[in-house]
Amino acid sequence: MSDPVSDLKHELLAAAERQQGHAPVNTDRRRRGHAGRNRLLLAAATVAIAAAVALLVTAPWDSSPGILAKAQAALTPPPGSVLHMKWEETDSPTNPQCTVTRGPNEIWIDQTEPHRYRALFFGLDPYQPGDPRAHVCSKSTPYEFGGTLTFGARAEWALKFVPPNRLWFQTYTFNFPWDPVADLRRAIGEGHAHDEGKTRLDGRTVERIRLSPLPCPDPTTTPCPDVAYFYVDPETFAPVELDGFGAIAPHGVPAVRYRSVSRFLTFEYLPRTAANLALTSIQAQHPNATGP
Numbered sequence: 328m329s330d331p332v333s334d335l336k337h338e339l340l341a342a343a344e345r346q347q348g349h350a351p352v353n354t355d356r357r358r359r360g361h362a363g364r365n366r367l368l369l370a371a372a373t374v375a376i377a378a379a380v381a382l383l384v385t386a387p388w389d390s391s392p393g394i395l396a397k398a399q400a401a402l403t404p405p406p407g408s409v410l411h412m413k414w415e416e417t418d419s420p421t422n423p424q425c426t427v428t429r430g431p432n433e434i435w436i437d438q439t440e441p442h443r444y445r446a447l448f449f450g451l452d453p454y455q456p457g458d459p460r461a462h463v464c465s466k467s468t469p470y471e472f473g474g475t476l477t478f479g480a481r482a483e484w485a486l487k488f489v490p491p492n493r494l495w496f497q498t499y500t501f502n503f504p505w506d507p508v509a510d511l512r513r514a515i516g517e518g519h520a521h522d523e524g525k526t527r528l529d530g531r532t533v534e535r536i537r538l539s540p541l542p543c544p545d546p547t548t549t550p551c552p553d554v555a556y557f558y559v560d561p562e563t564f565a566p567v568e569l570d571g572f573g574a575i576a577p578h579g580v581p582a583v584r585y586r587s588v589s590r591f592l593t594f595e596y597l598p599r600t601a602a603n604l605a606l607t608s609i610q611a612q613h614p615n616a617t618g619p
Contacts, residue, residue, distance in 0.1 A: 394522045394534060399515045401564040402508045404596050409603045410436040410506060413593035416449075418463075418573060420585035425464035431592055435606040436476070436506055439599065443607045444505065445473035463583050473609030476505055486609050486618070494609065494618030507569050507589070511557055514538050525561060533558040533567050566591045 404410065415430035429449035436444040449469045474485035486494045514520040523535040536557040555571030573587035597603045605611040 395515045395520055395536070398534075398536070398559060398564040399512050402512055404438045407599040408438045408596040409599055409607060410434075410438060410508075411593060411595050411597050411603075411606070412436075412506075412591065414589045414591045416573075416590075417588045418585045419587075420463050420583055422583070423460060423464055427464055427466060429466060433593075434505070435597075435603070437599070437604060437607045438596070442476035443473070443604075444476060445471070445607050445609045445612065447471050460583055463585070471609065471612075473607070488609060488613055488616065492613070492616050494613065494616045496618065507557070508566055508594070511536070511538070511566075520557075523556075526558075528558050528568060531567075532561060534561045534564070538571070566594050 411434075413431050413433045415428060416432060417426060417428045419426045432446070432448050434444060434446040434448075436442055447469060448471070449467060471488040472485045484496070486496055489495055511520065519539040521537045521539070523537050525532055526535045527533070536559065538555040538557060540553050540555075553572050555569065557566065558568040558570070559566055568591065569587075569589045571587055571589075572584065574584045610616075
């Protein structure tokens with residue numbers, strides 16, 4: 328790859344030498360006069376090179392990272408931390424048609440493998456029996472569950488707390504924004520994120536990032552993702568809103584797909600202390616509960 332600074336230096340020096348080479352040299356006086364003028368030309372060329380180098384070093388179009396690179400760096404979690412996130416979610420299914428706002432939801436995720444987590448959730452309960460269309464438009468009652476994230480953003484198993492004092496072990500696959508910022512970092516790294524510039528959202532200036540849909544393994548059995556939009560603070564890149572899709576698909580019944588808008592109320596990385604790790608453990612929060 329060519330070096331623009333080096334290329335420009337060579338061009339300017341060559342131009343100065345061409346100027347010097349065209350100077351007549353018939354008499355000593357003319358030699359002395361042209362020698363002085365040539366020194367001025369070389370000095371001017373040196374100044375021009377220095378100015379050009381300074382321009383190339385400081386020009387934003389040459390050295391500054393793009394918005395997506397800045398976002399990826401700013402949103403990388405500190406080593407040994409616990410993600411704490413609180414958000415409110417508005418779901419808009421089409422079958423049946425309704426709009427429901429739930430929350431605030433809250434989650435704690437250990438950023439160290441195997442990523443133990445605990446969540447307080449007002450969304451659609453995947454454990455509720457029957458057809459999800461029967462309760463997709465309800466506010467639902469809050470429930471608490473926890474486990475480990477063993478495969479990307481998908482939970483493979485969980486313990487659900489059942490009041491007053493019981494833990495139930497269940498397995499499921501449930502679409503949920505476990506760590507949406509990790510998904511954003513992954514999308515940037517894989518080239519699925521596209522900066523669409525600044526816009527206004529609820530009276531504030533934000534940066535809009537479009538997320539291309541990922542490949543769908545089997546649209547006949549899986550609610551496939553669609554285009555989503557991430558809105559972040561243009562200075563800190565903290566998440567502001569995620570406008571995408573959601574789905575609930577318990578085994579044996581048709582999936583319900585809906586537009587889902589998550590508005591982030593809290594997003595922070597806590598130090599990985601014993602007290603904060605206890606927040607990621609449903610057993611630690613309910614030490615006297617019976618169950619598995």
